[in-house]
Amino acid sequence: MAKIKKKGTSGQAKNYITRTQAVRKLQISLPDFRRLCIFKGIYPREPRSKKKASKSATQNTTFYYTKDIQYLLHEPLLRKFREQKALAKKIARSLGRGEVGDAARLEKNHAPKLSLDHVIKERYPTFIDALRDLDDALSLLFLFANLPSTNHVPPKTIALCQRVTHEFQHYLITTNSLRKSFLSIKGIYYQATIQGQDIMWLVPYRFVQRVNGDVDYRIMATFVEFYTTLLGFVNYRLYSSLGLRYPPKFDTRLDENGAELAAFTLEGRTVGDAPKAIEAANKPSGDAANKEVSAKIQKKVDKVIKKAGLDQVSDEQPTETAEEVTDEIDKFETTAPEADTLPQPDLSGDQAGSLFAPFTFYISREAPKAPLEFILRSFGCKRIGWDTVLGGGAFTHNEADPRITHQIVDRPSLPESSLPAIPNAADGEGAVQTVKPGTRVPGRTYIQPQWIWDSINEGKLLRPDLYAPGATLPPHLSPWVKSKKGGYDPRASLAEQEEEGEADLDEEEESDEEMEEAGEDKPAAAVTKESESEDESVDGGMDVAVTDDEEDESEEEEEEEDEFAGIEDADAGSESEDEEETARTQHQKELEAEAAGLPFTSNGAADESAAKKKQAKKRASKKREEEEELERQKMMMSRKKRKLLEKMMYSNKKTADEAAKLRSKRRKVEKGAGK
Known part of the structure; x- marks a missing residue:
């Protein structure tokens, strides 16, 4: 006879342990247990069945893996937590006795230090x-x-x-x-x-x-x-x-003045007296020095090769010179215009370090100094100035410094008539010359802060006139969101991404909405004319009584006509519907022109509406043919593939509808801006 298993000794009951049981097993307090779990990276787990994991489990019960708790039993931090608890008891006892000095001594000299x-x-x-x-x-x-x-x-x-x-x-x-x-x-x-x-x-x-x-x-x-x-x-x-020393040198005086990044000075491990500071723009970096040394060595090697006669290489084996070998990143190009866009590689370190290297920037008081300084220095800029109220550590605090090439401002521009003259420089060397707000220094490029972010995301310097002070900025887009095929791309123009006839349909919808709004406020004369025309269209405006026998005979005649109608009647019906539609739209425009007191030219409007209707009819027939062809293809598929295709079509249609809405909004905005 097999041994009977005791309940709760195997399965989920053995693999999981509640938080209360874990705290009792480790013999620490709940806050210390939380700290220990955060340090060790142990998180609560959710069992498949809480009833099987524990008899008294509720919805709020927290479970852990039993092996994780057993792993914590041998953690050295447990001893530190117990020492802290014992020290807290001693300090409480000393304070209870009124021995404040002993309590301060215990807290200062005997507090255990945690090492992670x-x-x-x-x-x-x-x-x-x-x-x-x-x-x-x-x-x-x-x-x-x-x-x-x-x-x-x-x-x-x-x-x-x-x-x-x-x-x-x-x-x-x-x-x-x-x-x-x-x-x-x-x-x-x-x-x-x-x-x-x-x-x-x-x-x-x-x-x-x-x-x-x-x-x-x-x-x-x-x-x-x-x-x-x-x-x-x-x-x-x-x-x-x-090869840098860690931690870097930290200047407390500059830090108190708000220097932030400039309060740190980086040093090489063996430099000693000549620290390698970030602000030293003219000093060559370690990489440049290594390149110079390698170039000298290469020259010596070339001389030895020439003396030995090993530099004579046949024409069949061309050699690559150092100038031909470049470290530029390859750009991936698509083979077909309808293919998906390939993800392009990011900037290299050399390209990023030379983006803002030749410029000198000045950050105005209203612009955020900390992120701008960090980004500019990360992309090669060595000389950055700002106002004294933003803190110390700047390349210059003089806003009128002629070395400044770009100034970052975030306030609207003023007309030239209201701008004051540029003040003269103060006497004495090192004097700070202030420029009044709105004053433009000749030969300097003024930009808004977004120019910095958009330039680094594009990997190149953008046109600064698009980011001039007071100008309407281009959309600031996330560099990690890539445009999908069939979706809305805010960077592309409407003509590149809109479908054929989409703008015409949008204009028709807008005109219909305008017509509906105009119909609500029509004068009484127009309304009476519409009612008269409607009455005339139905039996000449007279009510005719029809008997039941005549109704039956007319229904039979209609059924016989429908049976022998054929394709020609369907085409004639579609043409008649188009003619009726054009007549209705023309009549509506006549009424609108009459209500507004404007002349109405029927021939040009009729020709234009007829051309639009013809194009719409062609698009509708083309779309109907595509749908019929798709239905025929779906009939040849299996049930599983057909369901999968329908799901894909649904998601694509949803994306296309969202893109069409965004394009419609953009079309309205551009139309309003053009007006």
Whole structure:
């Protein structure tokens, strides 16, 4: 006889454990259990059947894997949590006795320090794993870096988040790893490519943040503690790969003046007295120095080859010179115009580093300095100035500096008659010359901030006149959303993407709507004429009594005529319907012209309406033929394929309808702007 299994010892009852049981097994408090699970990456699980997992389970019961809880039994952080609990009891006892000095001494000297280094190594065995999990970490750290200090968010946490995020931004600036950015309602999205991994994060706008009590900041603070450790490891590895010292030098005086990125100075590991600062535009980088050394070595090698006579190569074997070999990214072109567009590769580091390199920018007071400075430096700009109220660390605070080539403004332009004259420079060297708002310095390009974002997303410098101060800006589109075939593309013109006759149909619908609106407000004379014409069209305006026998005879005659009508009658009926339709529209236009007191030309309008009706009839017949051909093809398919085709057609029709609505809106906007 087989051994009887005891209930609750196998299956889901053994694989799952409730949160209450897990807390009792680990012998820690619930807040410490939550912190430990966040650090170790252990999350609640949902069993298939809660009744089988636990007898007393309810809808709100939280389950974990039993093996995960057993794995936590040997975690070194458990000992730290117990030490913290014991220290809290000692401090409470000292405060109860009135020994405040002893309590302060215990808290200062005997508080256990948590180290998450081993947790980072366990969760991310390779550096690529850490880079792949960096999206959420950067978004949360940038959020806390912009929060105000409160009781829930201490100033030390905010300062730590600002430091590690600025260090990460300096690495992106040095390597030109930033690729795209997008201004959204939530904030500013950034995307960078580091060692082949695309990392995207969100940075909130610098508005006044209102800290509500609805958010559990204890849970978020636990994530911040873990993510700061992770980003510190990542920054150290990234800086070490470039030969830079970590952490970089930090100037507290500049940071107090609001310098932010300029408060950090990057240094090489063996540089020492000559620090490699980001602001040093004229100094060659490490890559340039390596290229110069390699060029010298190559010249020596070429001399040795010439002396040995090894440079004589036959014509059949052409050699590639260094000038022919380029690092440009190949562009993929489609073989047919109707084919799908192939995804193009992103910018390389050299191209991104030379986009804004030859320019000197000046950021006005109303423009957002922090994101603009970061983007401009990431794409090669070395000289950026701004007003003194925006903080220190600028290339120049003089708005009238003749070296400035581009100025970023975000206020409307003023007419030339109201602009004051350019003030003269103040006496003395280093004096800051202020320019009144609205004053234009000759030889300088004035642009709005969107020009920066659109240029980096396109990978080239766009026309600055489209982004002039006060101009209507082009649509700012997400660089990650690609236009689909059959969908609406806001970048293309209406003529390129609208279907044949779509504009005519839209105009007809608009005219019908206008006619309906005009019919509501017609004068009494027009209404009486319409009623008279309707009465005349029916039996000359007289009511004729018809008997039942005559009705039966007329119905039989109609049935006989219908039986022998044939194709010719159908064609004649369609033509008569078209003629009636044209007559009705012409009559309606005559009534509208009479009501408005305008002359009406019947011949031109009739010819135009007849041509439109003819084109509409051709389109309708063509569409009907396509539908019939599709129905014939569907009859040859199996049931499964036919259902799949119908689903595809439904989704395509839905997409086409949405695109048609957007094109109609755009057509109305362009029509209104033309007027």
